[in-house]
Amino acid sequence: MTFADRQSWKDVREEIRSRILDSTYRPGDKLPRDHDLALELKCARSTVQRAMSSLADAGIIERKRKGGTIIKLDPVTRATINIPITKVEIEARGLKYRHHLITSAVTKAPLSISARFGIADLNSAVRVKALHMAAGRPYVLEDRWISLETVPEFRGVDLSNISANEWLVRNRPYSRCNVQIYAELIMKKEANLMEVPEGSAMLILERTTWIGDEPITHVKATHTVDYRLITNG
Amino acid sequence: MTFADRQSWKDVREEIRSRILDSTYRPGDKLPRDHDLALELKCARSTVQRAMSSLADAGIIERKRKGGTIIKLDPVTRATINIPITKVEIEARGLKYRHHLITSAVTKAPLSISARFGIADLNSAVRVKALHMAAGRPYVLEDRWISLETVPEFRGVDLSNISANEWLVRNRPYSRCNVQIYAELIMKKEANLMEVPEGSAMLILERTTWIGDEPITHVKATHTVDYRLITNG
DNA sequence: TGTTAAAATAAGTAAGTACATAATTTTGTC
DNA sequence: GACAAAATTATGTACTTACTTATTTTAACA
Known part of the structure; x- marks a missing residue:
């Protein structure tokens, strides 16, 4: 999959997410390096970085310097509640x-x-x-x-x-x-x-x-x- | 306030937040443009941008293209719950x-x-x-x-x-x-x-x-x- | 006066580069 | 072989530049 025209870090995030959903990447797996994913998806590393940190925030992946990125084995359901006035x-x-x-x-x-x-x-x-x-x-x-x-x-x-x-x-x-x-x-x-x-x-x-x-x-x-x-x- | 050495978008975020807390900026107020804040805080606009989008995620401010950034009048308490296995x-x-x-x-x-x-x-x-x-x-x-x-x-x-x-x-x-x-x-x-x-x-x-x-x-x-x-x- | 089109503006997104930092792996020494 | 130092590596953060897009303001026009 490439993002010919209007690509965005959200597209990259959804691409990674869909690879998790269709088991291309499985819990415990190590993901490719940001740099390689950037080459493959034809975007800058900073775009991959943005997508990855969003997935990390969501509790889906875990990132470590030098260690790389892995799919979390025990993902938590992270839900946001809004408490208005x-x-x-x-x-x-x-x-x-x-x-x-x-x-x-x-x-x-x-x-x-x-x-x-x-x-x-x-x-x-x-x-x-x-x-x-x-x-x-x-x-x-x-x-x-x-x-x-x-x-x-x-x-x-x-x-x-x-x-x-x-x-x-x-x-x-x-x-x-x-x-x-x-x-x-x-x-x-x-x-x-x-x-x-x-x-x-x-x-x-x-x-x-x-x-x-x-x-x-x-x-x-x-x-x-x-x-x-x-x-x- | 300047960030002589190790600055980061989180520092910028906390600076904005503290200005809200000490009423430098009040609910309903319009914040300076990203560009001007970047000049004042001596960082790149992208750093301000990162800080601002974090505050927007938290429900504290509201951003609109062309409209600029305003402090939300009715901030919601946004809490994240983790539901583990x-x-x-x-x-x-x-x-x-x-x-x-x-x-x-x-x-x-x-x-x-x-x-x-x-x-x-x-x-x-x-x-x-x-x-x-x-x-x-x-x-x-x-x-x-x-x-x-x-x-x-x-x-x-x-x-x-x-x-x-x-x-x-x-x-x-x-x-x-x-x-x-x-x-x-x-x-x-x-x-x-x-x-x-x-x-x-x-x-x-x-x-x-x-x-x-x-x-x-x-x-x-x-x-x-x-x-x-x-x-x- | 109202309606529409054009210009201006401020945030949104992305690319590319550079350097920082935390871990791991390799190497060197005893 | 044990341990410490050094090199390596992948992510983290920041800066700059460039372009996009939504929205408002202004200008033009009927």
Whole structure:
């Protein structure tokens, strides 16, 4: 196969990929050197390089200096999830968004939260509980901790107008983020808020963000019962 | 800031990122042209280009030909989840892996499965139910459909030696994959297999894979109660 | 004024070259 | 034969130049 006219590094990537799919190259095999592939496919080595590093990012191949390129024996499925701002997500579905503040209090964070941030003690924090509504129905229940040590100006934010979620995203970009996803049985109090039966299975997303090593916020988001995280990879 | 010695596109990326973090550039702002940034940072435009396309991949900025580069107003949190082969995952934890075949039967797929594959009817498929054990305890319960139309040779596979999971990964690479994640209450039969109380909240991962447009497999994987998907982004 | 065509612009892609870096292989020495 | 130093090798990164393409701006025209 040659790429007479409009070739691109993506074409090269797909060519390599198709050779993996049709078993020209098999798991564990060593691929030809970039240089040789460039000759064969009649393109520059930099184009092969671009294609290869993309495949390496995707977890399909493994590259080592001097060692060459091999097809991974145990490829992982690598899927990317997009977690939008809740308001944006709801409005993208064409539903009316509303945000209801439940409680907001300045307090010391418990050890479990400090541990999540990877610090010894978070003495000054705001805990915000809020409900995001889509078309009048509960959509996401969030239980959030915001570090006042890192974000002191959060004290003055009026949460009746803007959700903590939105304010933080627009005012405090983060440099690092950790996400944990799990299932949990909902308890009575939360069940009432979410308008679901007690003991329903809920999908929980916990997100923790930092700027550098400074904690910004930790949020436990409980999603509607029928919520599905959908990814493409 | 200049990069006297060892500069790289990653340094440029971090420089741009830090300018976003310290509000030199704010959401909605237009960034300087690649060319000007290259002059300022004393590097080639291709280096800026590489840094920028990485930031665009991460969902932080948006680039348009002629339009230039802007900081996204509503950045999404983009997290990558790695879904390894179950056996590899368990062994990576230092636990003993065992695989227990529950049922395996050739049958016609129900409409719900065909729909997932995006085809009208899947007439010839294998349905495999199996339990992956870690250190003697149930770890993942999988309910899998394999298209015999796409993978006829699966008929002859002896599932007492190798899990369908592993056989497929090693023999039938896919070109497209869809993942759905949700929470579900476990029912009696499955609860017994997983050795958990009936009505526990389980994290479910459903994966569907294709080669081109041809369906390969669809699997519903029910994870242990305390399972957490952890990502970094 | 509105509609269309042309020009300008900024990112996208690619080629080719040069040098850096991490591993491996070969060679040299005891 | 064991070990360390040196040469080799394949990928990693960067620079320069050239050309392409999508989109906006401007200009021309009805």
